[in-house]
Amino acid sequence: MANKPHGGVLKDLIARDAPRQEQLAAEAERLPAIILTERQLCDLELIMNGGFSPLEGFMNEKDYDRVVEESRLADGNVFSMPITLDVSQQVLDETKLKAGSRVTLRDFRDDRNLAILTVDDVYRPNKAKEAELVFGGDEEHPAIKYLNTQVHEFYIGGKLEAVNKLNHYDYVALRYTPAEMRAHFDKLGWSRVVAFQTRNPMHRAHRELTVRAARARQANVLIHPVVGLTKPGDIDHFTRVRAYQALLPRYPNGMAILGLLPLAMRMGGPREAVWHAIIRKNHGATHFIVGRDHAGPGKNSKGVDFYGPYDAQHAVEKFRDELGIEVVEFQQVTYLPDTDEYMPRDQVPAGTKTLDISGTELRKRLRTGAHIPEWFSYPEVVKILRESNPPRHTQGFTIFLTGYQNSGKDAVARALQVTLNQQGGRSVSLLLGDTVRHELSSELGFSREDRHTNIQRISFVAAELTRAGAAVIAAPIAPYEESRQAAREAISQAGTFFLIHVATPLEYCERTDKRGIYAKARRGEIKGFTGVDDPYEAPAKADLVVDVSKQSVRSIVHEIILMLESDGFLDRA
Structure with missing residues (x-):
């Protein structure tokens, strides 16, 4: 080229x-x-x-x-x-x-x-x-x-x-090196190529904007998705690649090809956009679509965007001549139902009816099984997304109960297990603190480091079971906020995590302790005992707070069931 x-x-x-x-x-x-x-x-x-x-x-x-x-x-x-x-x-x-x-x-x-x-x-x-x-x-x-x-x-x-190439076992035929991609373009006779960066599934609007960009420049399209590391929570690349493959025949006259990029994104906004342009230039592209807030991580906790909407486009434009690749500004397109077509938003006549589905709304429809119209996405793409995003009532989740020894969390966990088994629909796994200590963490002590390690082991098991669609009930003491937060982050990558604080007061736990464990701790026979000579950090943001000194186990289980129902986990309608 x-x-x-x-x-x-x-x-x-x-x-x-x-x-x-x-x-x-x-x-x-x-x-x-x-x-x-x-x-x-x-x-x-x-x-x-x-x-x-x-x-x-x-x-x-x-x-x-x-x-x-x-x-x-x-x-x-x-x-x-x-x-x-x-x-x-x-x-x-x-x-x-x-x-x-x-x-x-x-x-x-x-x-x-x-x-x-x-x-x-x-x-x-x-x-x-x-x-x-x-x-x-x-x-x-x-x-x-x-x-x-x-x-x-x-x-x-x-x-x-x-010394050696990296081994890949997935989509090997789509993993072009820059030299291979350039050779492929030469073989096809392509001299002008518009590259499209994505880390999300593509729908009709994406197909429309890439076709428009290519036709305006008498070029072809390289769909070049990232399949390395993207933003946590993104749809896995296996699902996305199947969706890209399903979309490809929808392009006219062999206009587009698909190649995979093993990139570890940094979500670095303007800097990342320039980096992406360099990578696509090396792969033989002559044009590169730079989106609004390209490769931005969104907003911070105060709701403020990390980058301005057009910072990335300005950054790439600044180096355009040196990079030798043309910037194609990402056009926001919207659907016009009266004419069954997509049009750039800035070209839509005033008063014209338009339709759009946001990413949040799409995820909700996938989660609930609601209809996704063909004007938004092609049926073959929706089918693939539904296969990888089953309805909420078939998804796994973890109920993570934390509280003092003898707070009632074990009793709640056992009763909840029975209730969920009675309802059916998914397997139920119970991870009680004492059981895990005996089976998985027998060599650990009760130092802060060992307690943290124990919770991470529970998190690993819970995450794998959750990913497989099970209902997991974990009930360790988990006295430290840092460990609980790490558990939430780990398990949330596999499914939904609910933190239940069994906030039964220490005095009640100690007064009703029939096994005499607290008494031994008070006498110094047990060291590092939570609530006696080791702290319990109450959760700052529990999804549900309950108290066995004021509620029955039955009523607490009912609260948890209502919470699961409200989130769609038990709705099989």
Whole structure:
């Protein structure tokens, strides 16, 4: 194709010389190794295959500093997102890495050696500066949270030599490297290509806007969805890819093709939009659709958008000439029922009837099984979405009961299990605190760290059962807010989480303790006992608060059942 990769040369690092490949593979076995995280694997793949050209490795300090400050590499090439390899002090101590060292980068999933990195430098980044200049500085931004809580204190910069490609077992035929994508365009005779970035399913409006963009530029369409890491809560990529495949025949005359991008998104708004444009230029696109609030994470807890609606478009436009890719502004289109067509909103005559379905409304209709009209989405796409979004009454959920020892939470849990089993419709699993301690956590003590580990084990089991459609009832003491919040976050990725605070007063729990456990704790025979010599942090935001000293177990169970019914979990109508 006529257009050149970003930086002039496509930096495809996959070695093709057999003797050299064998030499690298042997060396990789001898070198110290760094085990890469999922995000680091996504970055590594796109460095090695040229998706991040002109990068040839993880950024050294000079490149990192200038990218953070100016959206440029040290050599002046535009690059807007820091691509860094973070490591802990422990890893540095174990590997003894310094400038000139070589280290193997290994896949955490199968222990395969993927690349050898020759270290330029090991440096401590200014995370506060990175957070402010790259992502805008709001501590609630997911990328800043990740930076502050997940990213280690040191970065390693250096060039890579590829040893093996990453193994993928899904949609292999759709995973084009930049060189393969360019070759495919050449084979098809395409010289003008509009790339469309998405992390969501596509419906009729998306098809309409991409067709309009292509026809206006006498171009073809590359549907290029992200299948690496996206925003938590997004629909899984398996469902999305099936939906894209179903949509593809709806394009006229073979106008569009589908290719998958193994990118780890940062939800970085303007910076991310420039980064996306670079990636699509490397894949051979000549035009790139930049949406309203492109790659933005939405709003913070105060309801304020992290980025302005057009910041991303302005950012890409600023570098358009250097990037060599044209910006196509995302047009908001709306449906006109009287003429059965979609039209850009700014072209709709005043007084014309229009119809739209928001993302929130679509999710509600999928959840409840309500009708989704054909003017909004194609039946074959809706069918796929329904398969992956079953009605609420078939979905799994977790009821997480927390409270003091002898608060009545175990009695409520058992009674709730019986009630749900009586109603039928889904399997019911009961995870009582004592049972879990005996079966899963027998080696743990009662330190704050061990208690936290115990709750995370419960969360893991509950999440897996919830994902499989079960009703899970967990009833640990769970005295710490941090542990309960971590449980909510983990289980919510698999289904719905309800926190029930069994707020029975400590005095009542102790007075009615027939087993004498509190008395032993008071005498010092049991150490670290919640409510005696260890604190209980009352939940700040429980979904339901109950009290066995004032309510019967039967009435509490009834409250929980009503809560489940109001959310549609027990409605099989």
